[in-house]
Amino acid sequence: MSAAADITIVDYGVGNLGSLRNAIAKVGHAAEISGDPATIAAARRLILPGVGAFDRAVEQLAARRLGGAVVEAARERGVPLAGVCLGMQLLMDGSDEGVLPGLGLIPGRVRRFPDAIDGRRLLVPHMGWSTVSAAKPSRLAPSLTDGGRFYFVHSYAVEPDRAEDVLTWTEYGIRFASTIERDNVLGIQFHPEKSHRFGLAILREFAEAGS
Amino acid sequence: MHVYPRIIPVLLLEGERLVKTREFADARYVGDPVNVISIFNDLEVDELMILDVSGARSRTPSSMELLRRIASEAFIPLAYGGGVDSVEHAERIIAAGFEKIVVNTALLQDPAAVREMVDALGSQAIVGSVDVRATASGYAPYSEGGTARGDLDLAEWVQRAHDVGVGEIMVTAIDREGTRTGIDLDLVRDVVEASSVPVIAHGGAGTREDLVAPIEHSGASAVAAGSAFVMQAGRDSVLINYPTRPQIDTLFAHLFDGRGDMAASAALAHDLDLVAADAFLSSPDVCARCIITSDVPGAAFDEAGVCYYCHLHDSLDRQYPVGPGSEQALDRFVAELKAAGKGKQYDCIMGVSGGTDSSYLAHLLASKGVRPLAVHFDNTWNSPTATSNIFAVLDKLGVELETYVVDNAEYDDIYRSFMLAGVKDIEAPTDIGFMGVLYRAAEKHGIRHIVEGHSFRTEGISPMGWLYMDGGYINGVHREFGRLPMKTFPNLDFGRFVKWSAFSRIQRTRPLYWIDYNKEDAKRFLADEFGWRWYGGHHLENRFTAFYHTYFLPTRFGINFRQIELSALVRSGQMDRRIAAGQFIEPRVGDPELIAMVKKRLGFSDAEFEHVMTMPKKDYTDYPTYKRRFELLRPFFWLMWKLNRVPKSFYVKFCIPRRAA
Numbered sequence: 001m002s003a004a005a006d007i008t009i010v011d012y013g014v015g016n017l018g019s020l021r022n023a024i025a026k027v028g029h030a031a032e033i034s035g036d037p038a039t040i041a042a043a044r045r046l047i048l049p050g051v052g053a054f055d056r057a058v059e060q061l062a063a064r065r066l067g068g069a070v071v072e073a074a075r076e077r078g079v080p081l082a083g084v085c086l087g088m089q090l091l092m093d094g095s096d097e098g099v100l101p102g103l104g105l106i107p108g109r110v111r112r113f114p115d116a117i118d119g120r121r122l123l124v125p126h127m128g129w130s131t132v133s134a135a136k137p138s139r140l141a142p143s144l145t146d147g148g149r150f151y152f153v154h155s156y157a158v159e160p161d162r163a164e165d166v167l168t169w170t171e172y173g174i175r176f177a178s179t180i181e182r183d184n185v186l187g188i189q190f191h192p193e194k195s196h197r198f199g200l201a202i203l204r205e206f207a208e209a210g211s
Numbered sequence: 212m213h214v215y216p217r218i219i220p221v222l223l224l225e226g227e228r229l230v231k232t233r234e235f236a237d238a239r240y241v242g243d244p245v246n247v248i249s250i251f252n253d254l255e256v257d258e259l260m261i262l263d264v265s266g267a268r269s270r271t272p273s274s275m276e277l278l279r280r281i282a283s284e285a286f287i288p289l290a291y292g293g294g295v296d297s298v299e300h301a302e303r304i305i306a307a308g309f310e311k312i313v314v315n316t317a318l319l320q321d322p323a324a325v326r327e328m329v330d331a332l333g334s335q336a337i338v339g340s341v342d343v344r345a346t347a348s349g350y351a352p353y354s355e356g357g358t359a360r361g362d363l364d365l366a367e368w369v370q371r372a373h374d375v376g377v378g379e380i381m382v383t384a385i386d387r388e389g390t391r392t393g394i395d396l397d398l399v400r401d402v403v404e405a406s407s408v409p410v411i412a413h414g415g416a417g418t419r420e421d422l423v424a425p426i427e428h429s430g431a432s433a434v435a436a437g438s439a440f441v442m443q444a445g446r447d448s449v450l451i452n453y454p455t456r457p458q459i460d461t462l463f464a465h466l467f468d469g470r471g472d473m474a475a476s477a478a479l480a481h482d483l484d485l486v487a488a489d490a491f492l493s494s495p496d497v498c499a500r501c502i503i504t505s506d507v508p509g510a511a512f513d514e515a516g517v518c519y520y521c522h523l524h525d526s527l528d529r530q531y532p533v534g535p536g537s538e539q540a541l542d543r544f545v546a547e548l549k550a551a552g553k554g555k556q557y558d559c560i561m562g563v564s565g566g567t568d569s570s571y572l573a574h575l576l577a578s579k580g581v582r583p584l585a586v587h588f589d590n591t592w593n594s595p596t597a598t599s600n601i602f603a604v605l606d607k608l609g610v611e612l613e614t615y616v617v618d619n620a621e622y623d624d625i626y627r628s629f630m631l632a633g634v635k636d637i638e639a640p641t642d643i644g645f646m647g648v649l650y651r652a653a654e655k656h657g658i659r660h661i662v663e664g665h666s667f668r669t670e671g672i673s674p675m676g677w678l679y680m681d682g683g684y685i686n687g688v689h690r691e692f693g694r695l696p697m698k699t700f701p702n703l704d705f706g707r708f709v710k711w712s713a714f715s716r717i718q719r720t721r722p723l724y725w726i727d728y729n730k731e732d733a734k735r736f737l738a739d740e741f742g743w744r745w746y747g748g749h750h751l752e753n754r755f756t757a758f759y760h761t762y763f764l765p766t767r768f769g770i771n772f773r774q775i776e777l778s779a780l781v782r783s784g785q786m787d788r789r790i791a792a793g794q795f796i797e798p799r800v801g802d803p804e805l806i807a808m809v810k811k812r813l814g815f816s817d818a819e820f821e822h823v824m825t826m827p828k829k830d831y832t833d834y835p836t837y838k839r840r841f842e843l844l845r846p847f848f849w850l851m852w853k854l855n856r857v858p859k860s861f862y863v864k865f866c867i868p869r870r871a872a
Binding site: 016018019022023026051052053121123125126127128129130149151152153154155172191193194195196197199200 | 214215216217255257258279282283286287288289305306307308309310332333334335336378379407408409432433
């Protein structure tokens with residue numbers, strides 16, 4: 001099956017993988033869900049999903065020997081890799097939410113939203129639909145430009161060390177990096193699989209990236 | 212700072228059916244869950260909440276399967292509630308493709324279990340829901356579907372929800388639920404002020420303006436509603452609807468900077484192959500005037516190479532000439548309708564589909580002061596465009612709607628029967644059902660006039676042999692192939708048809724015959740006036756109809772109904788003959804999603820579907836129908852036609868024996 005799959009979704013016991021696979025099938029591509037290190041190391045494209053706590057995810061990736069396989073595929077073989085939601089945060093060096101190190105594929109950290117801005121309460125998590133504005137053109141998902149509208153659920157946001165890694169900005173109390181991209185690695189904070197045609201377009205482009 | 216306020220339709224699931232309640236009671240059937248949810252998906256709703264009112268149903272494997280099917284159709288955030296009381300149960304629902312679990316009774320009876328759900332799935336996945344009644348001593352939470360007064364007061368409940376760590380709170384005013392009297396803003400404000408997590412306001416929203424107040428005045432982050440999105444105001448008729456993005460931006464423009472997405476889906480202009488069109492038109496097998504080909508039954512070209520249908524068109528054109536006289540004929544009919552409606556609530560019954568013709572007819576009649584009752588037969592396969600169009604047009608015209616929703620499983624069984632029967636007429640149930648619903652509404656309200664949005668100038672005339680339908684045919688095919696009893700299908704059986712057409716003197720009229728009805732002008736007018744949208748092709752407002760026209764008939768029977776419509780437009784001077792030819796010969800591909808949906812709903816495996824698409828062809832004459840009875844009663848129906856009780860087309864089609872082809 002792995003030869004036929006356009007995208008391999010990394011299964012490390014965290015998150016709702018069926019929705020991602022349904023959405024990729026909807027745009028006419030085959031996705032497989034796998035928790036096997038060898039399959040992941042040999043994949044054509046990878047999606048690293050995730051919801052929940054940062055440290056728990058890092059532990060699960062390590063326990064299943066998947067973290068190394070993801071890094072190897074992305075770094076050694078240059079396979080397109082998309083981290084989605086918590087999966088995006090895992091691409092970084094580390095998070096304020098936990099103590100364990102991330103995969104370190106994109107330099108930077110993950111920070112919590114402030115509880116208040118100028119004395120006004122900020123509801124956290126940031127939950128709902130927000131738009132993005134482009135910081136640079138994307139290689140892996142060219143439709144990520146100004147005006148797309150996406151569904152977000154998160155209490156933490158990434159802060160890349162280098163501004164040039166930011167792909168789009170979004171405002172919620174503060175301005176944060178809603179997507180990041182560096183070479184073959186893409187980070188997406190929102191849920192493309194739950195973001196109408198805007199999200200489906202990104203998944204389609206990613207499924208065809210580098211082919 | 213920018214997150215859009217979320218507007219969330221709430222759907223109530225009772226077993227495999229969607230229902231709508233009022234003050235938590237009086238469940239009414241709304242439709243097929245998978246189709247309704249796929250409509251909401253296409254309408255790009257912010258989020259969808261599905262609450263199982265039968266309680267704890269999702270524990271059975273079959274209902275988990277339903278939840279998986281729902282999730283596979285919806286690329287939008289989904290929440291589920293209904294008796295979820297353990298972390299294992301919650302995890303199964305999340306794994307089925309839902310983002311959030313709504314907990315209500317569990318929060319009161321077993322907060323520790325909810326705490327476990329929060330720990331396992333994250334607070335963002337758990338919505339604490341509270342049902343509240345206004346009592347003499349203030350707002351009081353109720354549990355178990357609003358029946359039991361809880362031990363906590365409202366402030367204690369909010370504290371409890373925070374203690375267990377839910378990510379959102381939904382507050383529902385039981386006394387307002389389903390009433391469409393507006394959301395209880397004081398209640399919402401009380402909860403918002405006590406809460407540090409987002410609050411969803413629910414219960415009572417009726418108009419679209421009602422969606423704004425809880426956000427603007429009470430600080431809610433989201434507003435949820437059931438009736439507002441599944442019912443039309445006025446008569447409480449089922450009508451799936453949701454505001455468009457520009458409409459939402461307008462509603463909230465004064466609160467936010469109104470930035471909306473401008474992603475208007477531009478229609479792809481494409482070039483027709485006019486060289487191929489010319490080659491097609493030069494063939495002697497094509498009518499010299501329209502694009503009917505000699506293989507169309509009854510085409511019967513004359514010496515000049517002009518088809519029978521062109522002559523039929525001319526004779527109808529002479530019978531209903533357009534000009535100053537026709538305006539008077541229409542006005543006379545309008546006066547007749549008004550006279551007949553005196554002392555009654557409505558002047559006539561009018562079928563609506565969301566398509567161009569019925570939408571324009573609604574405008575035409577309303578502009579002349581007629582008070583129609585719009586009637587819609589919802590066969591549970593509507594497209595989102597159809598329901599949005601019905602909503603937009605009737606809402607602005609102030610025309611009331613009565614919807615008849617057939618039971619989805621029963622209807623799919625009828626469709627399945629027709630496909631297994633091997634015949635062409637798989638859409639006969641919809642036409643008959645629509646007719647049955649119109650007659651029933653006429654009888655119920657004591658109205659003698661049914662108006663139909665048909666125009667021979669734009670729709671043309673169906674060739675004999677391409678489509679046959681009557682109530683006996685439905686019964687006959689269903690008896691042979693059906694698996695479920697026919698209970699809710701509004702069939703037009705013989706006795707009733709004769710009673711309604713002959714004895715109740717219910718008269719069917721097509722007012723568009725009297726006007727110079729131009730399809731493109733009508734579409735433009737409807738779009739400008741009502742925000743009505745074109746759905747990409749005649750008859751394509753319904754998903755099964757679209758399957759029937761774009762895939763089933765062309766693939767299995769080599770029949771393309773567009774030829775009829777395009778020919779009509781050519782005859783009435785509304786389309787260039789070369790363009791029509793170009794459109795007709797353009798290859799069309801069946802939409803794979805549509806085909807997958809038909810397979811899924813009718814329960815055909817790939818192999819079974821392949822079989823019904825390729826099995827030996829059958830004809831309506833292979834099954835019991837009323838045709839023979841109609842033929843025997845030919846003199847009677849001739850009289851009915853002369854008395855204007857049945858259309859001429861009925862007499863010709865049903866009462867005259869079919870010539871051997």
